[in-house]
Amino acid sequence: RHRVLSGMQPSADSLHLGNYLGALVNWVTVQDDFDAYFFIPDLHAITVPQDPEDMVKRTRVAAAQFIAGGIDPERSTLFVQSQVPEHAQLAWILMCMTGMGEAQRMTQFKDKAARQGAEAAGVGLLAYPMLMAADILLYQPHGVPVGDDQRQHVELTRDLAQRFNSRFGETFVVPTGFYPENGARIYDLQNPTSKMSKSAESPNGLINLLDDPKVIAKRIKSAVTDDGTEVRFDREAKPGVSNLLSIFAAFSERTIPELEEAYAGKMYGHLKVDLAEVVVERLAPIRTRALELLDDPAELDRLLSQGALKAREVAGPVLADVYSKMGFQPPS
Ligand code: TYM
DSSP: OOEEEEEEEEEEEEOBHIIIIIHHHHHHTTEEEEEEEEEHHHHTTTEEEEEEEHHHHHHHHHHHHHHTTTTOTTTTTEEEGGOTTHHHHHHHHHHHTHHHHHHHHHHHHHHHHHOOTTTTHHHHHHHHHHHHHHHHHHHHHEEOOOGGGGHHHHHHHHHHHHHHHHHHSSSOOOOEEESSOOOSSSSSSTTTSSBBOOTOGGGGGBBBTOOHHHHHHHHHTTTTOSSSSSSBTTTTBBBHHHHHHHHHHHSSSSSSHHHHHHHTTOHHHHHHHHHHHHHHHHHHHHHHHHHHHHOHHHHHHHHHHHHHHHHHHOOOOOOOOHHHHHHHHHHH
């Protein structure tokens, strides 16, 4: 069976709707057809300052949400990045194969570095995509299910895999990004030209999986819509309504044209009320299940440690092959 692999940072107290529709929904689907690896990239989270106590908590919260959202830890391998030392080891090698200009061109690096101020930004921010490439290449996955904002990082990973293969001989599988049809880019509800993100200025534009259903309904109902009254998908002229339509399509069996037809002649308010109902109905059981799982942190920790052992069985031999191809002397 082909493999897939993906990860989500433990950098907030809950996953948000972008994480869910951009990635988690696809993770659950690919489990059926692939040997799947899902992990929590805690090493990535420290490229911006993190509180250690939050890190412990947020790592478990992420794991609980993956499982509550439909990841089966018996079928798929679920683990924490820092428990598999091969990630950091391969990252170093890939950093040595990446050009400075190539790394500086990454838009996520440019955004985050700009936010921190050029002087304050750490080297980790620049190295981040090479660690992500290592995460991926260690498992030889065929596919990487992610949202659209990770596209450039997946492309860099492909370049690095090809570069390594041509320099040192066939080693890595060159992976493909798997992007969802409707949820690949979910925008902030209050600011629908920016992507939904945990670092948003106001929480009102954000829907968190662990939010109270009442809060979720309220945020959808107060989402910014656009001038005019027509419910129509038009990213340029109607970013607010278009975002609501993509969310709706991602949650239902209906396509965007079907939704446009269903809401022809109706007001934005109708769309919002119905969407709020659909979203709450889907997310409420995930929240309940995640909170139950969090009542037993020891069990979550056990599942994650078990996952790390399984992950190392794959990552260990791949790293050993890389070391040997580079001419590193094995211990005798
Ligand atoms: P992260 O933790 O920021 O996001 C996790 C996943 O959620 C998707 N996503 C979105 N999708 C749609 N709309 C949005 N507004 C939105 N916001 C986030 C992301 O595309 C991602 O799929 N670098 C990665 C984590 C990572 C990783 C990896 C992923 C580290 N190593 C290896 C795949 C493979 C990141 O920061 O995602």
